[in-house]
Amino acid sequence: MPNKNDVIRLSRYRNALIRLRALNFVKVFSDNLADATGVSAVQVRKDFSTFDISGNRRGGYEVDEVIKRLNKILDKDSIHNFIEVGAGNLGRALLHYPGFAKSGIKIIACFDIDPAKYKPDAEIPVLPIEELDDFVKKNEIRFGIISTPDLAAQQVLVRMISAGIKGILNFAPIYLRGPQDCVINNINLESEIENIVYFVNFAEENK
Amino acid sequence: MPNKNDVIRLSRYRNALIRLRALNFVKVFSDNLADATGVSAVQVRKDFSTFDISGNRRGGYEVDEVIKRLNKILDKDSIHNFIEVGAGNLGRALLHYPGFAKSGIKIIACFDIDPAKYKPDAEIPVLPIEELDDFVKKNEIRFGIISTPDLAAQQVLVRMISAGIKGILNFAPIYLRGPQDCVINNINLESEIENIVYFVNFAEENK
Numbered sequence: 443m444p445n446k447n448d449v450i451r452l453s454r455y456r457n458a459l460i461r462l463r464a465l466n467f468v469k470v471f472s473d474n475l476a477d478a479t480g481v482s483a484v485q486v487r488k489d490f491s492t493f494d495i496s497g498n499r500r501g502g503y504e505v506d507e508v509i510k511r512l513n514k515i516l517d518k519d520s521i522h523n524f525i526e527v528g529a530g531n532l533g534r535a536l537l538h539y540p541g542f543a544k545s546g547i548k549i550i551a552c553f554d555i556d557p558a559k560y561k562p563d564a565e566i567p568v569l570p571i572e573e574l575d576d577f578v579k580k581n582e583i584r585f586g587i588i589s590t591p592d593l594a595a596q597q598v599l600v601r602m603i604s605a606g607i608k609g610i611l612n613f614a615p616i617y618l619r620g621p622q623d624c625v626i627n628n629i630n631l632e633s634e635i636e637n638i639v640y641f642v643n644f645a646e647e648n649k
Numbered sequence: 650m651p652n653k654n655d656v657i658r659l660s661r662y663r664n665a666l667i668r669l670r671a672l673n674f675v676k677v678f679s680d681n682l683a684d685a686t687g688v689s690a691v692q693v694r695k696d697f698s699t700f701d702i703s704g705n706r707r708g709g710y711e712v713d714e715v716i717k718r719l720n721k722i723l724d725k726d727s728i729h730n731f732i733e734v735g736a737g738n739l740g741r742a743l744l745h746y747p748g749f750a751k752s753g754i755k756i757i758a759c760f761d762i763d764p765a766k767y768k769p770d771a772e773i774p775v776l777p778i779e780e781l782d783d784f785v786k787k788n789e790i791r792f793g794i795i796s797t798p799d800l801a802a803q804q805v806l807v808r809m810i811s812a813g814i815k816g817i818l819n820f821a822p823i824y825l826r827g828p829q830d831c832v833i834n835n836i837n838l839e840s841e842i843e844n845i846v847y848f849v850n851f852a853e854e855n856k
Contacts, residue, residue: 449847453840454824480826516843517850535742541822545839584849608852609845615748616668617661619687625848627841632752633660634834636723638816640656641832642791643724645815
């Protein structure tokens, strides 16, 4: 089974290829993709072989063909409906993040615990958290985003999973784990920043 | 030299310890931290030894002591000033993200190319991008956040680096690399979502 980093690299190749296609590239070599993505050329070839992306090493890979294949692997040809829980600053920004729409991701409703945040008539409605279960089941939603404060996140996770959500992107600053049949990606902005601070300090101290 | 994942684990331990302290824990064992963070107990002990966090394996680690030590390693006792470039939806949400303030991160100015977005008198001013260089030098800023669209990101990166920024958190959906003495963490929300979709599909197809 591929791991998270394998699939992240596929996303990276796809982004790079779309950019190269915009520059009228018809063929690319693993070295081109290596340069554009920071992955080694050997790794590019290995990944393409693992994921059955064919091409002639000498002749290069057909840009259109590879994009088509990556779209299929990453399921980019369908639209994926998401719900979100947490309509605070970050949650509201994500509702309107143009990058999602571009990649076939559609947040179709947001849920919150605070009546002051309800907007049942908005284009993307903000609804009471109590309605989540019915909404998810009725609309057969499989994906969710958590953008609540840390203390609420664990409870929201339980609610999402019991409603039938299978994949979750978690922005709450707490590491969430779910049952085996649920995929959770944790994005902790504070840890990311701590990380940068650490390595900048490290570089300065070891100059 | 430690790698990114090593330091991410330290952040995770710290978050867990702060929560455990709130529950009146005075001592923790590596097994407790393993449970709370999803890291193995062996890895916890290994990390603590690598980063010189002392404790008696039998007697457990003193919560306060370990937090103090982690604060020192992660440089949590100082306030770190950041600038941000890109005052769109996501950029504006990040300016007001409460998680940053809590972790000693202060975005002190934002820069944009669009005059309609300038707000020189706001609490966190939004300024013309042309002022970035002077501002960074005058205020000795070392850290920056990029929250522009993909096409602008590379140019913003060059500008930040030439002004003296050493650590960057990049939210633009393009993989950025800098010179050796600059630390860049790329957060690509679309890849993260592609990842979740991939693994949920994978689990369903292999049931």
